[in-house]
Amino acid sequence: MSKTLFDKIWDAHVVKELGNGEVLLYIDRHLVHEVTSPQAFEGLRLAGRKVRRPDLTFATMDHNVPTDENRMNITDPIAKAQVDALTENAAQTGVTLFPLGDDRQGVIHIIGPEQGIVLPGMTVVCGDSHTATHGAFGSIAFGIGTSEVEHVLATQTLRQKKPKNYKVEFTGKLQKGVTAKDMVLKLIGIIGTAGGTGCAFEFCGEAIRALSMEGRLTICNMAIEGGARAGLVAPDQITFDYVASGNRVYAPKGAELEKAIAEWKKLTTDEGAKFDHELTIDVSDLAPQVTWGTSPGMVTDVTGEVPALDAVPEYSPADVRAALDYMGLEPGMKMTDIQIDTVFVGSCTNGRLEDLREAAAVIKGKKVAKSVRMIIVPGSEAVRYAAEKERLDRVFVDAGAEWRYAGCSMCLAMNPDKLKDKERCASTSNRNFEGRQGKGGRTHLVSPAMAATAAIHGHFVDIRELL
């Protein structure tokens, strides 16, 4: 019988059928960070249990760590306690830790691919909803809660029911200046933030095939913003080249890699396989996307306007009104008239080297507007080193931006990087929820190129006009 890519990987990981559609699913890689893991480790200890496979478990500190020069001295006692707890838990259980100050530290979803920890055909979980990122390799990757973190630590499995299959095909060729971020924002604008609930997306089509691994990671990262716990892309030569390149310590090498690639080539959806839902989006005319509200689905073309209250199918007029009140915007305002005062480039969505290159290309030789504060937070220390090797840090610093160390930073503002009340940010992150980047802060989600353009001009500009 014809199978989807998702079903093939799922079926290959079923340890046992438990009845009522529930299965015991084997987990190949468990990624751990400091905020959602302490009670899970504690629970394990209280029950006298061990981490079953410390060799398959990898941890880092990312959510609450400072990203400035003084990052090693965490002044928030609760953040410090969480970081210290992870250090101790990793030492006690033998889990591999990339601690603060280590060359390999960074946002968990950036370092997983970078270190070769995540590979095609795997099942990957983490106590974080953006675990979907890793689906870009053609793997099943999804976020879990703290009780499930403990379950995976103890058993290397999860009790799960299989989600439905949702095919999202991107046809056509992107215009110059339009990116993977714009593709996924467009998708969420069409289906809303609950459109993929109960499903796993398979992203396919020529526009996906044309993307680098970095771009595919960006799209899968935001599957959760479309309601799906997982999103995946079938691996191809671009995937194999990525795994073979760079310093991917945990990836197979040589003959072992060749053997693995032969297996990975089977990771495709069979001809005639049935999907529960299908959607096709032509990206030929896709404009750069900018969110105007307090949900990633509240998004429009940079060439467009803030919509009328009753013109947003996925949201009620009351929801739109509330969002616009929070955002300090009115219907009919041109998106390019929205003035911003902060720009954040970073996060698990857009904190990879390619993202920094994209922003640097726009900003090179120019200055950040006087009214704007721009911070660049590499997704990992490895990204930071690579960017500095290319002198991207000089480009940003010369333009007047702040160059930081790796972490989640202003994506969720658990560390000291926060927006103040009513500050307005062009952000390359993934959530524009109320208060997400700081209490009262206003977030507009955009691509790195669009963020950099806004930094120079102090308002949104259609990047295509400048190319």
Next chain:
Amino acid sequence: MDKFTTFTGVVAGVDRANIDTDAIIPKEYLKSIKRTGFGAALFSDWRYNNDGSDNPDFVLNKPEFKTAEVLIARNNFGCGSSREHAVWAVAQFGFKVVIAPSEGNIPAFADIFRSNCGKNGLLTIEMTAKQVDEIFQTLEKEPGVKATVDLENQKVTVHAAASDQEYRFDVDPVLKNKLVNGLDDIGLTLQYADDIAAYEATHG
């Protein structure tokens, strides 16, 4: 999770309805990175004075109740937020059982609280309002009275001076099996340890 075995312990009563999870454990105690140490925070706003000293009038501060293992209260116990810290606080004080009455449409326990209890080995027993009234009356006359809780036979026996008062209760069979055998979800999955090992052996 420990197996739930028949035990005899002191009964403590907090004679209020709608005891919410904020009352069970106020939010300033949620910042802990631990799953332990919440027992001292149980009912803290009632239990401690503003200066941090014990409120001598609160039931759990009286010497005869410091080792209580059965908690009895009125309906809708555990309403409010979903914080599992509330269950941890009740259990870590030393309680093994919470008894509350259901009356008409009002449940004995809030849904999420009850579900969280099951994951932590804390038994919730639903009785009638009349039965709970009777136990409260006994508590008033005989503070420090003990009760035997027998989950296997679904029976609570309050050892009043005059004679034992026996109460039968219903329990979800799946939950009963979990508690009697000391199985949490992880425990249940570990029953398949051989299957997991076999999978690992064939999947590198």
